[in-house]
Amino acid sequence: MKQLLRYSLMLTALALTMASCVKDDTDLDDVIAQYQVEPVSIELDFSDLSEVPDVPVTDENDSAYNDYVENSPWNKVISITFDGGQAIVDGSVPGVLVQHSGAHVIVSNFSGPVKFIVSGTTTDGSLKFYGDKRFQLLLNGVDITNPHGAAINSQSGKSMYVVLADDTQNSLCDGPTYTMVDEEDQKAALFSEGQIIFSGNGRLDVTAVGRGGIRSDDYIRLRPGVKIHVNSSALDGLRANDGIIIDGGVINIETTGAGAKGVRSGGPMTVNGGRLVAISDGDTRVETVEAVLDTATCAALYCDTLLTVNAGIIRLKATGDGGKGINAKRDVTINGGSVEAVASGTRKVKKPRGVKIEGNFAISGGYFYSYSRRSDPMEVTGTTRIAPGYKTYDIQPKLITIAY
Amino acid sequence: MAGCKRKQLTVILLLLMLTATFPTLSRADDAGLITTIGASHKFNKKLSAGVEAEFRSRNTFRTADRVSLGGDVSYKLLPWLKASAGYVLLIDNNREKITYQDDGVSYNNWRPSYWGVRHRFNVSLTGSYKVRRVELSLRERWQYTYRPSKMIDNFDFDEGEWEDHEVKGKGKNLLRSRLQAEWDIPKCKFDPFANVEFYTTDVLEKTRFSVGVNHSLKKKHEFKLYYRYQLSGKSSDEPDNHILGLGYTYKF
Numbered sequence: 001m002k003q004l005l006r007y008s009l010m011l012t013a014l015a016l017t018m019a020s021c022v023k024d025d026t027d028l029d030d031v032i033a034q035y036q037v038e039p040v041s042i043e044l045d046f047s048d049l050s051e052v053p054d055v056p057v058t059d060e061n062d063s064a065y066n067d068y069v070e071n072s073p074w075n076k077v078i079s080i081t082f083d084g085g086q087a088i089v090d091g092s093v094p095g096v097l098v099q100h101s102g103a104h105v106i107v108s109n110f111s112g113p114v115k116f117i118v119s120g121t122t123t124d125g126s127l128k129f130y131g132d133k134r135f136q137l138l139l140n141g142v143d144i145t146n147p148h149g150a151a152i153n154s155q156s157g158k159s160m161y162v163v164l165a166d167d168t169q170n171s172l173c174d175g176p177t178y179t180m181v182d183e184e185d186q187k188a189a190l191f192s193e194g195q196i197i198f199s200g201n202g203r204l205d206v207t208a209v210g211r212g213g214i215r216s217d218d219y220i221r222l223r224p225g226v227k228i229h230v231n232s233s234a235l236d237g238l239r240a241n242d243g244i245i246i247d248g249g250v251i252n253i254e255t256t257g258a259g260a261k262g263v264r265s266g267g268p269m270t271v272n273g274g275r276l277v278a279i280s281d282g283d284t285r286v287e288t289v290e291a292v293l294d295t296a297t298c299a300a301l302y303c304d305t306l307l308t309v310n311a312g313i314i315r316l317k318a319t320g321d322g323g324k325g326i327n328a329k330r331d332v333t334i335n336g337g338s339v340e341a342v343a344s345g346t347r348k349v350k351k352p353r354g355v356k357i358e359g360n361f362a363i364s365g366g367y368f369y370s371y372s373r374r375s376d377p378m379e380v381t382g383t384t385r386i387a388p389g390y391k392t393y394d395i396q397p398k399l400i401t402i403a404y
Numbered sequence: 405m406a407g408c409k410r411k412q413l414t415v416i417l418l419l420l421m422l423t424a425t426f427p428t429l430s431r432a433d434d435a436g437l438i439t440t441i442g443a444s445h446k447f448n449k450k451l452s453a454g455v456e457a458e459f460r461s462r463n464t465f466r467t468a469d470r471v472s473l474g475g476d477v478s479y480k481l482l483p484w485l486k487a488s489a490g491y492v493l494l495i496d497n498n499r500e501k502i503t504y505q506d507d508g509v510s511y512n513n514w515r516p517s518y519w520g521v522r523h524r525f526n527v528s529l530t531g532s533y534k535v536r537r538v539e540l541s542l543r544e545r546w547q548y549t550y551r552p553s554k555m556i557d558n559f560d561f562d563e564g565e566w567e568d569h570e571v572k573g574k575g576k577n578l579l580r581s582r583l584q585a586e587w588d589i590p591k592c593k594f595d596p597f598a599n600v601e602f603y604t605t606d607v608l609e610k611t612r613f614s615v616g617v618n619h620s621l622k623k624k625h626e627f628k629l630y631y632r633y634q635l636s637g638k639s640s641d642e643p644d645n646h647i648l649g650l651g652y653t654y655k656f
Contacts, residue, residue: 020437020459020461020465020466020467020468020469021466021467021468022463022466022467023467023517024462024463024466024467024499024500024517025500025516025517026500026502026514028511028514028559031511032514032559035559035561035564036564036565347562373563373564374562374563374564375562397510397561397564398564
């Protein structure tokens with residue numbers, strides 16, 4: 001009896017000891033897999049894009065009528081050819097004064113619509129416009145570098161139609177330091193006080209090392225066919241104070257500056273087509289202004305007012321600390337097209353966010369994807385309205401997908 | 405002799421019944437096993453020494469909790485007063501730790517369970533007093549445990565990635581006070597005992613209630629079977645614990 005009891009106890013101890021091989025951790029494998037999900041790959045994309053034909057507005061009452069270069073007469077033409085350290089001007093138009101010092105050209109246009117055909121190469125040149133008349137700038141294979149400021153600077157408050165001649169390669173580059181002129185702005189390698197309307201089927205590369213890439217103190221419209229690539233290591237890539245309209249084109253923007261935005265619109269931004277890829281690699285800018293600590297996060301797309309997407313492809317990525325894919329200060333509405341935003345940066349100073357909207361968010365069509373590696377994928381301060389009829393509505397810890 | 409057998413069976417059946425109730429315990433409670441195997445030697449009437457290996461389980465006997473190996477030396481200062489000192493190497497399977505965001509639902513960090521080493525030193529004074537067949541004893545033990553630092557894995561849900569986390573080294577002083585009663589039943593090799601032990605730092609960390617029997621065989625083999633209920637203090641994140649204890653000591 002005693003022996004049986006002893007053996008029983010020993011066997012019980014042995015059995016229980018041997019059985020103790022199960023982990024008691026919570027099974028979080030599936031949860032962790034959701035947190036470790038990799039985002040879609042977003043890279044610059046220069047491939048051709050099949051776009052719907054660009055039909056100019058012909059109704060003079062249409063607010064966009066004047067944005068179409070086709071709707072103005074361009075029988076007044078001046079050619080400017082850069083050739084190293086000099087510029088060759090061909091043609092004259094009454095009321096238009098063209099002055100140049102070396103390859104730095106200043107045009108004063110008080111004549112009406114004038115077409116300037118620009119070509120050639122200079123590593124120390126620039127093109128500046130004054131006047132109160134709209135004008136066309138046909139970039140016909142030009143390469144301008146201005147070590148002291150903007151490559152092209154329009155001080156005219158009127159429309160500057162930048163036409164990229166078919167199949168041409170055009171390059172603009174600013175310098176690391178800008179030589180300023182009193183009471184004049186020059187905020188980017190390609191700067192205009194007035195509207196900038198891009199059209200044509202050529203390509204424009206803008207490299208900004210001192211300030212922004214392309215900037216208008218009015219608005220910017222991009223039409224189908226254009227191919228624009230902006231690489232800015234300083235300030236914003238593509239920026240307009242009063243709004244940006246993308247009707248089409250292949251637009252690639254990359255910025256690396258602290259606090260810089262790939263695309264920044266101070267007014268309403270509307271996307272009706274084309275393909276926009278914006279990648280912001282900069283970190284949050286931290287500076288002390290009047291003894292107050294100020295921070296500015298990067299964003300691939302930053303919009304001060306309304307952002308509306310009706311069609312087109314928008315692919316955005318922010319890789320820096322606190323970077324946002326979309327940072328919208330007001331409402332965002334998606335009626336169609338495809339919007340993908342990825343934030344893969346750290347959150348040492350600020351929280352990165354795929355999409356941050358301080359207004360309302362509404363979607364009724366198209367495709368929407370937002371991913372944040374180190375925070376919630378989306379933040380909406382206002383209301384979120386997701387119209388019925390979606391095929392996919394997937395919310396995970398790091399990503400949101402909505403598809404119609 | 406017949407009375408002894410009845411008492412034996414009563415005690416053993418009581419312990420087994422307690423053990424059988426483990427799976428139906430409160431959800432907040434846990435159940436585990438402590439098995440020990442050791443050897444001790446009495447050099448003379450005053451001085452003795454021993455070594456002991458221990459295995460503990462938790463999670464209703466399913467998960468290994470601790471493996472330890474230790475030794476101690478005892479010296480009888482007076483017929484009723486014994487002093488002892490010991491060292492134990494502890495290899496612990498530390499429980500997982502999950503923290504949540506401010507909303508109380510979303511995960512913040514997950515540190516899975518991990519094995520870690522600790523070193524424990526103790527010195528004790530045990531006073532005993534016999535009332536008829538019952539020996540009452542009070543043991544006061546100062547215990548110092550040192551945990552060396554260790555790098556472990558931690559999943560940060562905000563970062564969405566595994567990261568190295570340093571569990572910093574630290575030492576801990578603790579006072580253990582155990583009050584015990586042990587019955588010496590005539591002509592019976594089973595000696596029932598019951599004790600209560602308090603673990604105190606600046607607060608009461610835990611309390612143990614134990615009841616069991618010691619069984620000697622030819623004065624060389626000693627078996628121990630007991631049930632223990634361990635009540636964790638408010639400052640502890642460990643659950644209350646029902647423990648089945650089984651031990652064997654070889655005396656030479």
